[in-house]
Amino acid sequence: MIEILTNRLMIIPCSLDIAKSLVFHRKELDKQSPIEFPICWPSAFVKGFLPLYIENLESKEKKNDCGLWLIILYEEKRIIGDILMQGKPSKEGMVELCYHVDEKQVDETIAFEAVDAFIDWLTYQKFVTKVVMECEVAQERSIRLFEKLGMLCTEKEGRFLMWEIQKKDFE
Template sequence: MIEILTNRLMIIPCSLDIAKSLIFHRTELNQRSPIEFPHNWPSPYIKSFLPFYIENLEETIEKEYECGLWLIIYYEDKKIIGDIVLQGRPSIDESVQLSYHTNQDLDETIAYEAIDAFIDWLTYQKKVNKVLMECDEKQHDIIALYTRLGLVCKKKEGKVLIWEISKGD
């Protein structure tokens, strides 16, 4: 299994077993897992995504874990603190779209550390040349984070800002 490690975090793809357990056997998952799954995780977005994700994993081989839901684990506490969603495989122009969710009580450096490590992994291991991310124009904390990560706002669609970072940046 792929593991992306930083000083404080471990980022791993969500397996079919974990995804199914989140929906069908949450109590048992909480009791048996060495990793803590907070009661407020997953977010409503991820909850709605899980059935599609499970269906996709059941139809593909295990290597496909790397496209989809990734778990951000705070290593010291062995606790899920968020997730990253890789929205499909790289396109013809070798670009991918990401979204992320982290516990709002956390220091912003955690989100920075997770996204930065994930983008590095994508560009060096998966040969991705461009990463796209979105946010609302009023999400000033996220805008600051994207700017700090080196993403550049390339487009505005209504109130949604489309951010991009290219491998050459």
Template sequence: MIEILTNRLMIIPCSLDIAKSLVFHRKELDKRSPIEFPFGWPSSFVKGFLPYYIECLETKEKANDCGLWLIILYEEKKIIGDILLLGKPSKEGEVELCYHVEDKSVDETIAYEAVDAFIDWLTYQKSVKKVVMECDVQQDLSIRLFDKLGMVCTKKDGRFLKWEIQKKDLE
């Protein structure tokens, strides 16, 4: 299993067992898991994604091509958020991500640490040359995060901003 490690975090792909437990057996998962799952997690967006993700895993699609990754605060053994890889890289090597950090008491450097490590890992993958993320114009924390990551805002569509970073920018 792939593990992306930082000083404070472990980022791992969500297994089929955990994905199914989140949908069908949440109470049992909360009781038995050595890792704490926050009450409000996953977000409604991730809940909507889970059936598709489960289907992909059951049909043996490559989990790395599309997936849910868990952000775990390692010392506390607690899930604090997730990163969604929204599909396979395009022919041009572009992939879209979104992230969510659940625990508002966690300082914003955690989100930076998680997303930076994940982008780093992705760009070492041969087929990923550009990472794209979106946010609402009022999501100040995301805007600061994307700016700190070195991403460039390339498009405004109504209330949404599109940000990207290319592999050559990271080398």
């Protein structure tokens, strides 16, 4: 299994078993898992995505090649958020990500550490040359995070901002 490790975090892909347990057997998962799954996790966005994710993992063809990754606060053995890779990288090497962290339980440096490590891993393992992320104008924490990552705001559509960082920016 792939593990992305930082000083405080372990970022791992969400397995089919965990995804199914989240949907169908949450109480059992909470009882038996050595990792704590907070009540507030997953987010509504990820809950809505899980059936498609399960279907994709069960499919032999892996149509979307999307990925749900769990962000685990290593010492506490507690999930604090997730990163969602929305499809496989395009032919040009572009991938869209979104992230969710429990802002009530962790500070902004944790989100930076997680997203930075994941983008670093992506650029070396998946031949990604551009990462795109989106947020709303009112999401000040996300805007600060994207700026700290060195991302540029490339588009504003209504209340949404599109951010990107390219491979040359990583070096």
